[in-house]
Amino acid sequence: MPVKTIQVSENVLRTNRQIAQQNRAGLDAAGIVALNLIALPGAGKTSLIEQTIRSLRNRMRIGVINGDTSAAGMDAERAEKAGAIAVHVNTAGKCHLVAGMVRDAMARLPLQDIDLLLIENVGSMICPSSRQLGSHWNVLIASTPEGHDKPYKFPRMYGGVDAVVINKIDLLPYVSFDLNYFKGGVEALNRGLLTFPLSCFSGLGLVTWFDWVESMVATGDRGFRQRVLAS
């Protein structure tokens, strides 16, 4: 039984990677830079997406694919209100997006009218296929109340992404979170990884994040690591 389960997983992962490669080709052909935002529920994905749209919507056209375990679509509405073209994906209980869901969502977006695509993943820190969607950058959003031990506890996830946002730094005086301990863990797993300490609540650090996203789109930088399809 364990052997069978592993085989099924490997087949699913291989198929997923092939679809991710097709997604990547479609994004590249349309001149889109795509960010896959991975985080635990409550880390602030939707808030960061809203803030990013509001800051950049006058300088580029932004699309959002919003993964959700239910049919509610509240987060996609928030992204549309902020000024993006948003598509809601109901994963029907699955804890992460897979490449096929992104492919279907891309088919519902006017790709030629989009410069930046933000993919809001569901909220799993573990499944590797959550990083194989075809996006150019996999960005992990951590938050200070989660605790500074998370890179040590989730080495595969922290070792496999291209950038880390550390949200809710306005709570640093009230939570037990040593930024240097956290960054030390990240650095050990993923040398030179970009980190963006910020607060969507107070606004601190957001400009650095906005500048980075804008420069990725302006220069057409689609990831110097290209981990997504290599891993």
Place this chain on the structure above:
Amino acid sequence: MPVKTIQVSENVLRTNRQIAQQNRAGLDAAGIVALNLIALPGAGKTSLIEQTIRSLRNRMRIGVINGDTSAAGMDAERAEKAGAIAVHVNTAGKCHLVAGMVRDAMARLPLQDIDLLLIENVGSMICPSSRQLGSHWNVLIASTPEGHDKPYKFPRMYGGVDAVVINKIDLLPYVSFDLNYFKGGVEALNRGLLTFPLSCFSGLGLVTWFDWVESMVATGDRGFRQRVLAS
């Protein structure tokens, strides 16, 4: 392909439920009350377990099964230091415990010497089998920084547990969390569900939680809902 995946999942769930029933019988035979603690990473499972052990260790014998995606075992060490008999379970990347892992861990515990068993699950909010381990009470630990919308976003999880701890209420002045909105969502899904607002950091509300756990063990109350095996 989707059909095949669903069939595999159903077989796995059925087998899991059978093993959970055997676990339950073993716990009942040994006179143990078992709590399955489910939460997102960073919500405070390990802290709540430590505090609970420290408060109750002189009045009952406590065992801990600690699920972790890696072999590190840091949390089991914390539980042992606090005064419990702890077993570490490496889920090898799986995002939740399954009944078979609990069965193997139970075999390594001196069941006759234990009154209260605390099962620390890994950190998935979605997979239903995380609630089918054989434990008597499934307790969800939420935390205020996660946001007050989580019952609305994870209705299956909030609708399927027997109690909810709301941790980190010391952060209420600094986060956007409306306790009544959160409780309203919980009540709509799970009428009359017990909620324990508390702070492992400041200690506020902990005594009510300790009293409840102690009374469950003292009266041998193994859950008035018995959802675990019924769902």
